[in-house]
Amino acid sequence: MTANNFTGQVAIVTGAGQGIGFEIAKQIAQQGAAVLINDVSAELVAKAADAICKLGGNCIALAGDAADINFIQQMVDTAVQHFGMLTIAIANAGITLFGDFLEYPVQSLQSVMNLNLQGSFFLAQRAAKQIIQQKSGGSILFMSSVTGHQAHKDLAAYGMTKAGLEMLAKSLVIELSPYQITVNTVAPGATLTERTMEDAGYQDTWSRITPMGRPATVQDVAAAVLFLVSPQANHITGQNIVVDGGWTAVSTSPY
Template sequence: MRLLEGKTLLVTGASAGIGRAAAIGAAAAGASVAINYSRDDAGAEACVAEIERAGGKAIAVKGDVSLPETAGEFVARAVEAFGKVDVMVNNAGICPFHAFLDMPVETLERTMRVNLHGAYFMVQAAARQMVAQGHGGSIIAVSSISALVGGEYQTHYTPTKAGVHSLMQSTAIALGKHGIRCNSLLPGTILTDINKDDLADPEKREYMEGRVPLGRLGQPEDMVGPIVFLASDMAAYVTGAALLVDGGMFVNLQ
């Protein structure tokens, strides 16, 4: 089903991981796709090439999401290429694991700037374009199960993910009158570059897998269906919501 036929979808942090899977999956669902990335030129080029080989349309725009001007440029380049913005998927994020008591100031501030400030700038730029177009849109923020639970080595990260979810709740109210829907996705442990070092320990990985009722850790492709759904007209009456995509990890207390 090409649920996104005729739509233009933007996704940040898309040279790898969830963002890459979202871009390729959205293109397969019919969308024209603009991807943002910060450093990995080869990864971004490979993502665009895969979309184009399958007959889709895509562009890559390099930029640091922590800088407010990056958001405006990303949206402008997407409009230049495809004429409009229908969907923004705010996915870019970092999580340099570190203990709390000796957390470097620069690590805290960089995580806040990328994960939370970057989300704010991207969502605001996309919303401005959607309002100017006058036909609504969908904004999806990739938050995390970490918005709901703590992490010993994530005291700088979990507040940003709670903030991203809160941003979607507030923007759902602010933008509803413009027909713009704002929702959060809360993935559990998805195997990406963010956690590959942490999960390189076999005992840690086995423990994490044991916490998941479905019996496995997530893959980036597990996020595609929920993203396509929230981006599509099937979710026309869904806004301000949060969807857990975690294999049941959150509810598995005992």
């Protein structure tokens, strides 16, 4: 991908205080986009925005709940106020709550549904309205997961939401293609992040059962995301890219 591929573009990236979201925001800013990043942690997202700016990126932070409809509109409005427009929305924020299906509590299900589905749905809706108003065209991307493709122990609720996001992307092809807005998903497999590395056995386990011999890095996932929201992919919509080192081809259980 060429440098400054995103010059003149304005992006929102949710869940970008660390991990995959931060790497996406950092890379897209380094390639010329102005970026509003979000995280529920004010401290985390402020540090992330500062780090991106120190690397030469044009980035602002907005802390808040990416599942809240009013806050979603605030993100869109703030991006437009600061940068003049909005062309890319990346719904990366999500929550994983493990639990046995037979004992899974209502509160956990509601939390997973609210952020993973409601937050993504309404970010896409509000971003699309802004892009349509501008008549600029643009891109929307949802962060899915391999658990939306393969059953994974204690992740029935989470996997359901991720599969739902892939169907949402397909459905929005009908709604948004007339406005030159692409909608795609990326489904990471096991990925080395600050959170997953807290599990002492994570890297060794997933290196053993992943055909490519290692889990993904955040750079691996970000590369797929940046491609799908770039001009090079402006005729690709309703599609999903799995970034898992071949794991879904064999689906070896980590248990």
